[in-house]
Amino acid sequence: KAQGGNPDAEIPVAKKKELVLSKQSGYITDLNAYAIGLSAWRLGAGRAKKEDAVSKTAGIICLAKEGDYVEKGQPVLELHIDDETRLNSAQDALINAFEIGSEPKEKRKIVLERIS
Incomplete structure (x- = not known):
């Protein structure tokens, strides 16, 4: 409200949802951000040129x-x-877009080292 928005406005929803299922049991060892981003773009969630329309609900x-x-x-x-x-x-x-293995991938350290 403070910025002029309407909190009662309906949030747009996609016309259809489709699930991508795991083909095997195991640990997700890799998620390919490029492949997922490319797929989202192909659904209409991004643009190739500034004039291109973007779907508000695709993703x-x-x-x-x-x-x-x-x-x-x-x-x-x-x-x-x-x-x-x-x-x-x-x-x-x-x-x-993703790989599944029998063992989990070793977790990367969030903090590599401390510098004082």
Whole structure:
């Protein structure tokens, strides 16, 4: 309200949602941010040129993160789709979007070293 917004305005929702499922059980050892970003762009969540329209509701939600254990058939990504003609192209970008292994990947240190 303080900035002139309407808190009662409806939040737009995608026309369709599609889940990307794990093909096997195991630990997510890698999430390919480029592939996921490319897929989101193909769904309409980004633009190639400044004149291009951007869908307010297209995008991807990551339902699992690196290091998580997933069962075969468990949803890993949720695609939000406004234009179904974009779906196949977006799915093609996700072919190698994540890797699953039998062991979790060693966690990287958040703090590498302290400098005093």
